[in-house]
Amino acid sequence: MIRLAEKSDLPGLLELERRAFPKDHFTRAQLLHLLTRASGIFLVDAMFQTSTIRASAILLFRKNSGTARLYSIGVHPDYQARGLARRLLRRCEILARLRRCRTMALEVREENRAARRLYESVGYVIRGRIPEYYSDGAAAITYEKQL
Numbered sequence: 001m002i003r004l005a006e007k008s009d010l011p012g013l014l015e016l017e018r019r020a021f022p023k024d025h026f027t028r029a030q031l032l033h034l035l036t037r038a039s040g041i042f043l044v045d046a047m048f049q050t051s052t053i054r055a056s057a058i059l060l061f062r063k064n065s066g067t068a069r070l071y072s073i074g075v076h077p078d079y080q081a082r083g084l085a086r087r088l089l090r091r092c093e094i095l096a097r098l099r100r101c102r103t104m105a106l107e108v109r110e111e112n113r114a115a116r117r118l119y120e121s122v123g124y125v126i127r128g129r130i131p132e133y134y135s136d137g138a139a140a141i142t143y144e145k146q147l
């Protein structure tokens with residue numbers, strides 16, 4: 001079930017972060033900020049009547065900007081390759097359109113083949129490359145899609 005994330009999802013979100021992003025994941029404080037204060041939409045794919053979060057996606061908006069930013073998307077390894085990310089991304093795009101955004105933008109690690117194939121398979125096009133974007137020195141590829 002895809003729904004808006006709630007504060008009570010924090011334990012499940014932390015577990016998802018730890019498993020989906022072993023090297024570079026959000027802390028509890030960062031998640032709490034994103035859940036309660038950020039200008040955006042935090043979606044989860046949650047198992048019905050359990051605390052298990054199978055996947056999450058975070059969209060951020062800026063004032064007076066027609067571009068929404070896909071800040072994060074991650075699927076728990078136990079639930080990958082079932083179409084969850086594609087479904088969540090589609091929902092993000094619909095919600096961005098409802099917020100009058102015409103473009104979705106995102107950054108992804110250059111070497112993240114799975115994510116890049118996901119984005120390219122649903123129409124995202126490369127806009128640029130930012131060297132040493134991540135703290136470990138990895139480059140980011142920037143993508144955009146007209147919604």
Ligand SMILES: CC(C)(COP(=O)(O)OP(=O)(O)OC[C@H]1O[C@@H](n2cnc3c(N)ncnc32)[C@H](O)[C@@H]1OP(=O)(O)O)[C@@H](O)C(=O)NCCC(=O)NCCS
Binds near residue numbers: 075083112121
């Ligand atoms: C990238 C990620 C979100 C994909 O989630 P997923 O639910 O497994 O993806 P889906 O099942 O929806 O697959 C959609 C498409 O993505 C691509 N894809 C997904 N996993 C892939 C893999 N391991 N290798 C190559 N392509 C892959 C394929 O194009 C796939 O389409 P197809 O099944 O028709 O071939 C997931 O692997 C993940 O959470 N990775 C760790 C966190 C991360 O890297 N997040 C993205 C950067 S913020």
